[in-house]
Amino acid sequence: MSERNIILKTPGLTMRFGGLTAVDNFDIEVQEGRIVGLIGPNGAGKTTCFNMITGFYNPSEGNIYFYDEDITGLPTHKVCAKGIARTFQNIRLFYNETVLQNVMIGAHLRQRSSWWQAPLNLPSFLREEKEISDKAMFLLEKVGLSDLAGEKANSLPYGEQRRLEIARALATQPKFLLLDEPAAGMNPQESWELMHFIQKTREDFDLTILLIEHDMKVVMGVCEHIWVLDYGKLIAEGPPEEIQANPKVIEAYLGEEYLENA
């Protein structure tokens, strides 16, 4: 365990919005190749952490290291180019585009040819466009959406939109994938499938995955390590069994609902 590389380190990460400290001294180390979780009650600051890591917010304090490289304050598109991809809590697809186009847009980041080659119709350009669309098709097969490649993204049911969003993120060839509540709005059967899908994706694409999730079955089932945020502060971390048994966590987050269901 100790010989693994650290893919993400966030010493002292803090985000203040005016008077509100949304995230206070968030300090985690994520090991390469793991699936890890970030949990906490509503408004705890989980999404804000994602927004800082992916360059949407510039942290008020602290740093973000991706493989020892300081990426604090890097613009979002450059963070993605470094190899960090994400999905959104409220799904954000390109709704006027087809399922295939959505994934091709993800793959555009790694495309070498530039726009002026399009009207010139050069063979190298056409070849790369074909490669991109083949690669997108391959990813759609992986997430089980290849039948729907030609459909508009907004015509997909909710669960499939979530999978499309993951396929699109994978198309950017990330090393580190951030999933913001991937199981939200899914029924138990779908979340169960999602758990296996996340595990398989990690294997197939050699990924490290950090996920935010409210569905405790998913979190406990899939995560090897968990951090707990409450009012912007980390209150616990550890393997799922420890987190489940930690009284602070039960009180702050899991509460009565969890005790009843346990």
Next chain:
Amino acid sequence: MMGDRIRNHTLTLVAIFGLATFLWWANGNFDGYKIQIMNLIAINAILAVSLNLIYGFTGMFSLGHAGFMCVGAYVSSLLILPASQKEAIYILEPIIAPLHAAHAPFVVAVLLGGVVAAVFGLLIALPVLRLGGDYLGIATLGFGEIIRVFANNLVPITNGALGLKGIPGYANLWWNYGFMLFTFYVIIRIVNSNFGNALKAIRDDEVAAKAMGIDTYRYRVTSFTIGAFFAGIGGALLASLLTTIDPKMFLFVMTFQVLMIVVAGGLGSITGSIIGSVVITILLEWLRFVENPIIIGSFEIPGIPGMRMVIFSLSLVLIILFRREGLMGMRELTWDTLLSPFGKRGDVE
């Protein structure tokens, strides 16, 4: 699939050949007025498709088209005006020496008009798009006015309010439709490429586009500059078609007309812009009657100048209220959809 592509390419070639035959026939049989309208259709189509790239495909609301046309028109006209004509028309102040000598063949002049317009586009886009897309509308509106003020006051270059007269009328049907096809080809290839997909991604959801690694600023600037290039070409052709230009020609209504075509045809639909150009150019001509006195029996209703634009503004409001997506929405009229009523439906795979 492969067979369909070959069929579609063949049909496109046949359509271009059909258009050429029609132009040839029209050249011999149409009167000057009808030919003028046909020329305007081609130029409006160039302008509309280029604005559609900026507004419809990349989602940047721009009001700068008249400004870019103005730049393209002056640059190209100064390059094709004969030196003797320049001496004759610059009566307030003589034209500056380098421009007096400057001369280029028509194609080169038109393309250079586009290039200089693109440089202006780039210079606006670089600072303004830094602020995100929200300020582009107001900034381009200001740009259009500034360009006109310059055209009015840089007398040794533009001949001021007198404008340029006696511009050689090279822009016949062949040139205009040739440049139109060139514009269609380039913009369709761009829009259908994965780069085009990235532009549409920025339009649909900028946040998600950034998260997918798209440098939205750079892509917006690129799209805007390409659009400005073709707007400049449109202006250059218009100048040669009309043979006179002056700063008053490039008022905001000019931008408004192009915007009208794009919105009516459908934001994000090339074929929508083409159909819009045909219909609206003809309508604009036809609507001239409302500005002339109308005699019904013994009554005479006096003509109201500017009435056309009132009707047009009202129609734009109506379109936005009742059919926001325009004629085509984001759809395209393709050979597949055209042929589908003839038993080709369900034959896709």
